[in-house]
Amino acid sequence: MLTFIKLVKIKMMKVFNKKSLLVFTLLIIGLVLAVYLQQKANSYQKILSDKEALLVLNYGQGKQRWFKGEVINGMTVLGALKAASEAGNFNFSADGHLSALEDISNNGKKQWHCYINNKEITQGLDKTIINPKDKISCEYK
Numbered sequence: 001m002l003t004f005i006k007l008v009k010i011k012m013m014k015v016f017n018k019k020s021l022l023v024f025t026l027l028i029i030g031l032v033l034a035v036y037l038q039q040k041a042n043s044y045q046k047i048l049s050d051k052e053a054l055l056v057l058n059y060g061q062g063k064q065r066w067f068k069g070e071v072i073n074g075m076t077v078l079g080a081l082k083a084a085s086e087a088g089n090f091n092f093s094a095d096g097h098l099s100a101l102e103d104i105s106n107n108g109k110k111q112w113h114c115y116i117n118n119k120e121i122t123q124g125l126d127k128t129i130i131n132p133k134d135k136i137s138c139e140y141k
Contacts, residue, residue: 051132055084057101058139060110065090071132077114078125080136096124098138114138 055067067084093100098112114121
């Protein structure tokens with residue numbers, strides 16, 4: 001009887017050790033993946049100087065336009081859009097929020113959403129101040 005109990009304990013320890021090893025391995029993989037994704041998300045900063053920000057216009061279906069430019073003290077997202085529209089020769093409409101870009105307007109199904117550093121802009125584009133190294137993205141979805 002005593003031998004049977006010892007045998008069960010040994011088998012349970014082996015199973016526990018296998019489970020622990022599996023959990024530990026999954027945690028390490030998750031940590032490495034999280035670090036990789038964070039670095040990938042911020043990789044755009046390598047192309048910017050200490051005074052520049054990035055503006056990405058994402059029209060959907062793989063079409064994007066990227067602009068980078070110097071950030072002036074007190075510059076807003078609306079100011080960055082104006083500067084990019086002059087440099088990139090496109091038009092847009094905004095009344096607090098982006099309503100049309102290059103003849104693509106908000107409608108019942110899709111609309112323009114703007115983000116700064118991957119956080120959706122909830123206040124007006126004319127009130128959202130940008131800083132050097134910021135990533136501004138406007139996506140039609």
